[in-house]
Amino acid sequence: MDIINEVKIFVEAECKKPSSKYGYEPFPFHLVPMVNYAKTLARELKADEEIVVLAAWLHDIGSIIHGRDNHHVTGATIAGEKLKKLGYPNEKIEQVKKCILNHRGSGKSKRNTIEEQIIADADTLSNFDNIPGIFKAAFIYENKDQGQAKDAVREKLERKWQGLHFESSKKLIKERYKAVQLLFNNHQA
Numbered sequence: 066m067d068i069i070n071e072v073k074i075f076v077e078a079e080c081k082k083p084s085s086k087y088g089y090e091p092f093p094f095h096l097v098p099m100v101n102y103a104k105t106l107a108r109e110l111k112a113d114e115e116i117v118v119l120a121a122w123l124h125d126i127g128s129i130i131h132g133r134d135n136h137h138v139t140g141a142t143i144a145g146e147k148l149k150k151l152g153y154p155n156e157k158i159e160q161v162k163k164c165i166l167n168h169r170g171s172g173k174s175k176r177n178t179i180e181e182q183i184i185a186d187a188d189t190l191s192n193f194d195n196i197p198g199i200f201k202a203a204f205i206y207e208n209k210d211q212g213q214a215k216d217a218v219r220e221k222l223e224r225k226w227q228g229l230h231f232e233s234s235k236k237l238i239k240e241r242y243k244a245v246q247l248l249f250n251n252h253q254a
């Protein structure tokens with residue numbers, strides 16, 4: 066059995082359900098690019114690729130099924146149960162769960178393993194692939210107007226860039242980061 070493919074099918078099916086909190090969009094616009102970044106970083110940094118890719122597919126499953134609140138905790142539980150059903154070894158399940166538990170926020174220090182750090186970075190990198198998605202969150206979920214949304218998006222991307230753990234991560238999106246600065250910084254009238 067190809068565990069990665071099983072997990073991908075599970076996550077896509079959850080995104081397709083009418084009850085999925087953010088609809089199908091997170092799958093093509095967030096998870097697919099994130100998994101690609103995670104895979105690239107795992108290879109470059111010689112991390113455990115299987116753990117990283119499984120955690121990348123599953124890291125937002127809590128948000129997809131139950132909504133954003135506490136989704137690192139709900140997601141780790143759902144991921145643990147799914148992987149157990151698929152017969153995945155316990156100690157590896159714990160590694161995947163740790164990646165999911167620690168993928169949120171800026172607290173770098175709590176991320177002890179390279180796999181956890183890669184998941185946090187890949188999550189950030191995928192934001193630079195999906196700027197419409199950040200705007201959607203600002204307009205639809207946070208009710209911001211254009212000026213507020215523009216500031217929020219610029220600040221978010223700046224904060225995310227600063228929080229990256231690896232030079233390899235920065236290298237992957239440096240040109241996009243520069244483009245963000247060009248497009249989002251207010252020019253003098």
Ligand SMILES: [Fe+2]
Pocket residue numbers: 095124125188
């Ligand atoms: Fe994410």
